[in-house]
Amino acid sequence: MSLVGGTPIVELKNLRKPGMARILVKLEYMNPTGSHKDRIATYMIGEAEKQGILKPGGVVVEASSGNTALSVAWVAAQLGYKAILVVEEGASPVKIGLIKALGAKVVEVSGGYEEALKTAEEIAYKEGGVFLNQYDNEANVKAHYETTAREIYTQTGGILDAFVMGIGTCGTIAGVAMYLKEKAENVKIIGVVPRGAAIPRGLGAVGERIEGLSHDGIPNIYRRYRELIDRLEEVGFREALDYMRDAIKFEGIMGGLSTGANLCIALRVAEELGRGVVVTLAPDSVMRYLHLVS
Numbered sequence: 001m002s003l004v005g006g007t008p009i010v011e012l013k014n015l016r017k018p019g020m021a022r023i024l025v026k027l028e029y030m031n032p033t034g035s036h037k038d039r040i041a042t043y044m045i046g047e048a049e050k051q052g053i054l055k056p057g058g059v060v061v062e063a064s065s066g067n068t069a070l071s072v073a074w075v076a077a078q079l080g081y082k083a084i085l086v087v088e089e090g091a092s093p094v095k096i097g098l099i100k101a102l103g104a105k106v107v108e109v110s111g112g113y114e115e116a117l118k119t120a121e122e123i124a125y126k127e128g129g130v131f132l133n134q135y136d137n138e139a140n141v142k143a144h145y146e147t148t149a150r151e152i153y154t155q156t157g158g159i160l161d162a163f164v165m166g167i168g169t170c171g172t173i174a175g176v177a178m179y180l181k182e183k184a185e186n187v188k189i190i191g192v193v194p195r196g197a198a199i200p201r202g203l204g205a206v207g208e209r210i211e212g213l214s215h216d217g218i219p220n221i222y223r224r225y226r227e228l229i230d231r232l233e234e235v236g237f238r239e240a241l242d243y244m245r246d247a248i249k250f251e252g253i254m255g256g257l258s259t260g261a262n263l264c265i266a267l268r269v270a271e272e273l274g275r276g277v278v279v280t281l282a283p284d285s286v287m288r289y290l291h292l293v294s
């Protein structure tokens with residue numbers, strides 16, 4: 001468990017042009033299962049233990065086909081819990097294989113995320129387990145407030161002007177924003193969403209699909225913490241892909257698609273600022289998106 005967090009931060013050397021602010025990228029893909037979600041899985045399970053709703057050898061349930069599924073499976077395996085992951089039909093067989101290799105059970109559903117959510121609730125009830133529900137769980141925000149944000153603050157010496165982050169559950173940007181705004185009032189918080197997404201445009205809108213970022217829903221954490229976000233920026237799939245490739249080629253940053261989206265906006269903000277420091281994350285690794293680089 002001690003391997004979670006404490007990730008390195010690197011500065012862009014080649015994509016940054018003269019006259020731009022410096023850009024620092026925190027490499028969250030260095031976490032054990034390859035994403036920032038190891039932090040929240042640790043916290044969500046830890047909080048359930050503290051609240052006494054998760055007993056030794058108990059069951060944790062989550063609805064996720066993405067990074068969180070792997071993180072929950074990994075943390076549960078480390079701590080001796082049984083993990084049940086409800087995934088949407090069509091999830092990558094490689095990812096399902098890895099979740100199973102970690103000892104977790106996988107339940108596939110066909111009705112999209114709503115169906116996954118309902119099924120996860122039912123399973124948790126039947127098994128006497130805990131439904132973690134990252135989209136609504138305060139421990140998601142707390143994980144980033146207490147770990148990611150503090151690390152950023154220490155690694156930058158508290159000197160930063162903007163934080164740029166893609167919004168999926170909204171946990172990362174909410175937790176980091178809350179901490180930074182307490183410590184450095186003038187820091188600007190910029191949220192990144194897929195072009196056409198529901199967050200800026202309202203329910204019913206379905207944005208371009210950038211894995212990990214919310215394209216057709218408005219997470220409850222966003223509803224609770226939206227005032228911490230100073231500005232939203234939209235990014236298209238193609239731009240995210242181009243910047244993901246540029247990060248690999250010119251910076252050796254092996255981030256995934258949302259890293260590309262983050263960098264696209266971080267560079268724009270750095271240009272606007274002209275000086276100072278912009279911080280963003282590489283939430284996961286290109287190894288999850290090899291089909292997009294071949």
Ligand SMILES: Cc1ncc(COP(=O)(O)O)c(C=O)c1O
Binds near residue numbers: 068171256283
């Ligand atoms: C690859 C990737 N990037 C970004 C995010 C967004 O992070 P958060 O859920 O903390 O808003 C996620 C969340 O699922 C993700 O998997």
